[in-house]
Each structure stands twice: as structure tokens, then as C-alpha cells.
Amino acid sequence: MAVNVIGLVVIGVFYVIILIIGIVAGRKSTKTNDAEELFVANRSFGLFVASFTTAATMVGGGYINGTAEAMGRDGLVWAIGPIGYNIGMAIAGVVIAPKVRRMEYSTIFDPFQQKYGEKMGGLLFFPELMGDLFWEAAILGALGTTLSIVLGLDMTMSVIVSACVAVVYTFFGGLYAVAYTDVIQLFFMAVGLLLAIPFGLQNPVVDLSRVKESWAGNLEPEMIGVYIDTICMLIMGGMPWQALYQRVLACKSPTLARNATLLAAVISLLLAIPPAIVGVIGSAADWNATDYNGNIPLEYQQWTHIFPMVLQYLCPMSVSIVGIGAVSAAVMSSADSCVLATGTVFANNIYKNIFRPKATQREIVWVLRVTIIVVGTVGAIIALTVGSVYGLFILCADLMYVVQFPQLVCVLYVKCANTYGSLTGFIIGMFLRVAGGEPFLNIGSLINYPMYHEEYGQLFPFKTLAMLCSLFSIIGVSYVTERLFTCGTISKRYDLFRCYTDKQVVEKTEDTELDKKEPLMKNTEPDLCLKLTT
Known part of the structure; x- marks a missing residue:
């Protein structure tokens, strides 16, 4: 497949804009070289920035591509990822967010180390680390497949370049850079996702009557146990994440932290609707009547690519490029959150609290930056070796649900x-x-x-x-x-x-x-x- 030069230029310009915004915004923290500034942005976030950066963190490439995949292949009943995660976020916003913000922790692992000791708190970092790596891999993998299908780019190069951009501005700017780029990226997401729907629906190869019996999906009686397990895991497994509480702890007050989290849950749930519709469009399309050369009917793994396939084969090229911008924005907004969250916990709770209690601020800052590079690299490697994006999207909540959720409930209550x-x-x-x-x-x-x-x-x-x-x-x-x-x-x-x-x-x-x-x-x-x- 030939490389789409125009699309490549547009995405390149988008990446440069995001990189510049991130570095400029991050100058607020780099002037002081204070680790706390990089961690929680001096607790200066208002409702607008806090809610938008929290929503953008949730809506990643795995969220968009994974929702389209599940909706198109399995129907609405199984497209429960966004619903579960956002219910969990809303509950956390009401029950947990005001409490931890009132205590002015630096990370969500501070209460663990204060109550259980530094080493036990460090051990509990393991599920968070694995969850963040799977999450980052899911969103980078989603972008890689999208760029490779629509623009004809090599997936390996797409993943590496995307990871590098997110790592660079997070490396220099910390939470300031991440939050302010998130606001811009959320706007790109909304426009790109909404624009693809009317063009996809108006394509003559799409006939919604093909899915009138199947769009809702089917829940077999023997799968009820799996379904209960999955929805509970999504709700409660989405509550203990450091990436969420990094924004909660950066809010100006406990009340604002609660309101921002609730608003973010509403925004991110609304942003799940466009990719779900795209999944239905992909399921209703006659792929034999398009330029698609793959297996028809689509095999199980091919549904992982349904979102970029709709952009490429059912929409004009200009709309496809804008849609890629939406996925790219989603990936940047979540990938930077993953690497920053893991880096913050390692620098503050592992390195400083366990190994170097007398570490200087400058030393902690550089530990944070090195960790950001390592996590970004490992996540990219996993992204290049996985299958289903939706599988990773679900799996990243697994250990957080089984191990971390009960620990969080007990340490706080x-x-x-x-x-x-x-x-x-x-x-x-x-x-x-x-x-x-x-x-x-x-x-x-x-x-x-x-x-x-x-x-x-x-x-x-x-x-x-x-x-x-x-x-x-x-x-x-x-x-x-x-x-x-x-x-x-x-x-x-x-x-x-x-x-x-x-x-x-x-x-x-x-x-x-x-x-x-x-x-x-x-x-x-x-x-x-x-x-x-x-």
C-alpha cells in the first residue's frame, strides 16, 4: 500500500503542534525544577482543565478502537468497556476523590505507605505498573493499526513515533504539559469522531437493515458469569488508577475534585457514542463492494481494525485524515498519562520513600524522567506484539480489580x-x-x-x-x-x-x-x- 503523503504531512503537523504546546505548557514546572510541580501541578487545576484532562485520559486509542471493535463484532450488550469505566470513575469521584484530595497526598500510593509501610506500599505498585503498561500498549496499538491502514505507514514506525512524541513533552513538562495538551486533544477527538459518522452512513455500501437484528448483541445464558465478571471488573477495576488521582490531587479543592471527576465521566461516556456508531457502520457495510482486499466475512481478529477500515474505505480521504487526527489525539492524551502516572509513583513512592529518603528534588525529577522513557519504551514494545486492542483494553483493569481495588477500599475505609x-x-x-x-x-x-x-x-x-x-x-x-x-x-x-x-x-x-x-x-x-x- 502506497503512503498517503498528504495525510502524513497533516499528522506530522498535528504532532508538532502538540509537542510545542506540551513543551510550552511544561515550562511552568521546569523553571522551578520541583518534583511536586511535575507530580500535581501545584494543585492549581480549575474545573475546566481538570475535567477535560481527566476525560481525555480515559478516552484513548483503546477506548475508541476497542469500542468500535466490540460494538461491530459482538453488539451493544458486549460493548461495556466505556460504560463500566465511566460508572467506576463517577463512583470514585463521589466517594474517593474528595477524601484523598483533602489529605493532600502526592500519589494514591501515599496512604498505602503511611499505613502499611514503604515496602508493602511498594509491592502494591506492581499491579499499577502492569495495568499502565497494558493500557499504554492498547492505545499505541490502536494508533499503529489506524495509521498503517489509512496512511499506509509501517505500524512499527507509527507506534515508535507516537510514543516518542508523548514521552518527549511529558519528559519536560510533567502534569502541566499533559493537562494542557489534553484540552487541545479532546477538541480534536470530538471533531474527528463526529465527522466520520455522516459520511460513513451515507456510503451506498452501508445498509443498516443488515444489522437490525444483531446490533444489540446476544448474551448466551452460559456466558452470564463471564458478563458479570467483566462489568464488575470494569467498574471497580477502573477506580484505583494513579492517572485518575493525579488529576484529582491537582485540583484546587476537594469539592472541585469531585465535580471535575463527575463531569469527566459524562464527557468520556458521550465520546464513546461515535466509535460505537462507527462499529455499527462497519458491521452494516458490504465489504465486497469496497476496495478492501481482506477476508470476507471479517474474521475475529480483523474486527480490531474496524474503526480505521471505516475511515479508509467508507469515508472521503479528507475525513479519514481528520479521523486519524482524532485517534492520534486520543492516543497522545492517554499515553502521556500512563507514562507520567507510573513515573510519578516510582520516583515518589519507590525511589524516594524506599531507596533514597534524602534524595534532592533535582534527583527525583531525573528519576521521574528516566522512568517515563523506560515505561514509554516497554509499552511500545508490547503494542507491537499484541492481538486484540479491546482485549488489552479489558485486561488492563484485571489486576487493578482483583488486587488493587480491595487494597484501596481497606486502606481508606x-x-x-x-x-x-x-x-x-x-x-x-x-x-x-x-x-x-x-x-x-x-x-x-x-x-x-x-x-x-x-x-x-x-x-x-x-x-x-x-x-x-x-x-x-x-x-x-x-x-x-x-x-x-x-x-x-x-x-x-x-x-x-x-x-x-x-x-x-x-x-x-x-x-x-x-x-x-x-x-x-x-x-x-x-x-x-x-x-x-x-
Whole structure:
């Protein structure tokens, strides 16, 4: 396929504009060289910037291409990604956002390290890291396929260039650069997505009567467990993300943080409608009557490309180029958020809190920047080796749902939660999830849950089961260990994680370095034993 020179020039100009805007906006933070400025933008965001950057972060390439893929192939009943994620965002906006903003954390992992200790909080960074990498890979992969189909560009080069642009302005400007480019990118998204619909519908090869019986989709009775699992995972798995709370923590007040998150959920849900319609258009098209040379009917994996295929074969070239601009804007707005979120947590909660407590601001800034480059690189590599964009879009919420969600609920709302419970819940949740297998990553199942099918795999909502087991393990083990230590059943000298041991009463041991550390969580209710027995 020949390269579309005009389209290539237009996208190149768009990338240059975004790069310039990002670097200029980022000058606010680079003047001070303050890590906190890069992390939360001096907590200066108003309603407009906060809501737009949050919505733009949600609406990535995986969101657009994945929604079109699911809607066109499986119907409305299975196009639940945007619905679940935005419901979760709205709940987080009401329940969690005001609370964490009021505490003025730097990242959402601060409460974990304050309550469970630096190392346990660092361990909980693992699900976030994997989720961010899958998320970045999904959106970069979506852009790569779009540029390769519509403009005839090599997918590898498309992914690499897109990742580099997002990394460069995030590298220099931090959250300021990301937020202000997001506002511009959201505008490009809305225009590009809406413009493709009328041209696609008016194409003579599109006949909506072909999908009047299938556009809603079908939910087979044996798939109800999988469906419940997926919708719960999307709602609750979308709530613990650092990328969301990075914007929440940058808001001027807790009230504004709540309102901005709710408004962002509405905006991003509305932006899911155009790609869903594009998916229907792709399903209603007679591809034999187009210049498309692939297999017809479309195979399962080909539906991953349905959005760029509609742009390329059913719309005028000018509209296709504008549509590519929409996908490019979506990718930039989410890719920069992924790398910044991961880099912020690593620099603040891993490097500074665990390895270098006395690190200078300049040192932390450079750790952040190096991490941004590494995460951007790894995400691009994954993007070039995956299959379904929608599969990655769903998978990125998986570990966040099973492992991170119960941890977040307990650290914020369960008073007795401690390191013993957190570690137990982490191990149990992770084991049960991995033991259930993951076909998308070619991981076989160690446990065949009820309703297991040889062809379709786990039909039981085992992810929800793993999440609940993790949640109750945290609460149960935390309650038992608190009672044992505070009532004197077990001597505090055996409090390995020092959850209830004051520094002054720790008996001297051969490990003198342990004695120099502050307690992770002091017992705030010394009369707990009396309360429990009465």
C-alpha cells in the first residue's frame, strides 16, 4: 500500500503542534525544577482543565478502537468497556476523590505507605505498573493499526513515533504539559469522531437493515458469569488508577475534585457514542463492494481494525485524515498519562520513600524522567506484539480489580487494616487470579472453577471471587492480628511489621537498623481489648 503523503504531512503537523504546546505548557514546572510541580501541578487545576484532562485520559486509542471493535463484532450488550469505566470513575469521584484530595497526598500510593509501610506500599505498585503498561500498549496499538491502514505507514514506525512524541513533552513538562495538551486533544477527538459518522452512513455500501437484528448483541445464558465478571471488573477495576488521582490531587479543592471527576465521566461516556456508531457502520457495510482486499466475512481478529477500515474505505480521504487526527489525539492524551502516572509513583513512592529518603528534588525529577522513557519504551514494545486492542483494553483493569481495588477500599475505609492483612490479601488475590488462567496471555488454568468449559475456559465469575477473597482476607487477617497484639495474646516483640510496636518499647535485637525505623502504624486504640471483651 502506497503512503498517503498528504495525510502524513497533516499528522506530522498535528504532532508538532502538540509537542510545542506540551513543551510550552511544561515550562511552568521546569523553571522551578520541583518534583511536586511535575507530580500535581501545584494543585492549581480549575474545573475546566481538570475535567477535560481527566476525560481525555480515559478516552484513548483503546477506548475508541476497542469500542468500535466490540460494538461491530459482538453488539451493544458486549460493548461495556466505556460504560463500566465511566460508572467506576463517577463512583470514585463521589466517594474517593474528595477524601484523598483533602489529605493532600502526592500519589494514591501515599496512604498505602503511611499505613502499611514503604515496602508493602511498594509491592502494591506492581499491579499499577502492569495495568499502565497494558493500557499504554492498547492505545499505541490502536494508533499503529489506524495509521498503517489509512496512511499506509509501517505500524512499527507509527507506534515508535507516537510514543516518542508523548514521552518527549511529558519528559519536560510533567502534569502541566499533559493537562494542557489534553484540552487541545479532546477538541480534536470530538471533531474527528463526529465527522466520520455522516459520511460513513451515507456510503451506498452501508445498509443498516443488515444489522437490525444483531446490533444489540446476544448474551448466551452460559456466558452470564463471564458478563458479570467483566462489568464488575470494569467498574471497580477502573477506580484505583494513579492517572485518575493525579488529576484529582491537582485540583484546587476537594469539592472541585469531585465535580471535575463527575463531569469527566459524562464527557468520556458521550465520546464513546461515535466509535460505537462507527462499529455499527462497519458491521452494516458490504465489504465486497469496497476496495478492501481482506477476508470476507471479517474474521475475529480483523474486527480490531474496524474503526480505521471505516475511515479508509467508507469515508472521503479528507475525513479519514481528520479521523486519524482524532485517534492520534486520543492516543497522545492517554499515553502521556500512563507514562507520567507510573513515573510519578516510582520516583515518589519507590525511589524516594524506599531507596533514597534524602534524595534532592533535582534527583527525583531525573528519576521521574528516566522512568517515563523506560515505561514509554516497554509499552511500545508490547503494542507491537499484541492481538486484540479491546482485549488489552479489558485486561488492563484485571489486576487493578482483583488486587488493587480491595487494597484501596481497606486502606481508606477499614480502620483496622494493617500490613499483615494487606500482604495476605495481595497473595491470595494474585494467586487466585493467576490460577484461573488468561487465554489472552496464553496462561493455562491451575484451578478449574465451577462451570469450566474446555473450549471457552472459565465461565464462573472467578475474578470477582478472587477480589472478594482478597478483600475479606485483608479485613479478617487485620482484625485477628490487631486483637492478638493489642490484647497481649502475642507479644509485641513478634510484631514483624511493627504495626503495633512503639519505637520506645521495642526490645533491642541484633538488627540495629530495624530499631532505627519509625513504626509503620501505631495502635490508636489501646483499650481495644477491653472493647472487644465487653
